[in-house]
Amino acid sequence: MKAASIQEIKLELSETSAAKLKQLCLHLAKFKKENKELLTYLLFESHDEASYINEVKAGIDEGFAELPKANNYLNKKSLRKTLRIANKHIKYMGSKQGEATILIHFCEQLKKSTIPFQKITILKNIYLQQIKKINVAISSLHEDLQYDFQQQLKDLAI
Numbered sequence: 001m002k003a004a005s006i007q008e009i010k011l012e013l014s015e016t017s018a019a020k021l022k023q024l025c026l027h028l029a030k031f032k033k034e035n036k037e038l039l040t041y042l043l044f045e046s047h048d049e050a051s052y053i054n055e056v057k058a059g060i061d062e063g064f065a066e067l068p069k070a071n072n073y074l075n076k077k078s079l080r081k082t083l084r085i086a087n088k089h090i091k092y093m094g095s096k097q098g099e100a101t102i103l104i105h106f107c108e109q110l111k112k113s114t115i116p117f118q119k120i121t122i123l124k125n126i127y128l129q130q131i132k133k134i135n136v137a138i139s140s141l142h143e144d145l146q147y148d149f150q151q152q153l154k155d156l157a158i
Helices: 008-012 016-030 033-045 050-065 072-093 096-112 121-139 142-156
Strands: none
Touching: 008 096, 016 033, 016 096, 033 050, 050 072, 072 096, 072 121, 096 121, 096 142, 121 142
């Protein structure tokens, strides 16, 4: 079965009644946890992006608090899990400023941690990839915001 294009879906939704739209959203939320999380963000949290970013930062902090101390393999897996969750929330927001803020916080936490990520190639690559993503997100922002984020990014240099 071929999926309809966004344009076709938009046209069909514009012709659908409010009650039918409500029913479709609830039906969609039943099938995937991610759909339910996205609807939760859009309905309850999208109006206050700053507090949502703080919640995501708290989740990152929890992920770093639960890092295993001795095993580099488990550290890598835990970092990727934390990063995967952060990226999911970034995708929900769709904001380049929010993306830069969250990724900078992730990199700051990694740099503060006791993990010698500079010596472990895989972890260093994860860190450098996030720096690249931060630069891409920053490049699309207003000049004043770019300057502020660039100052934070200077602190993250290895």
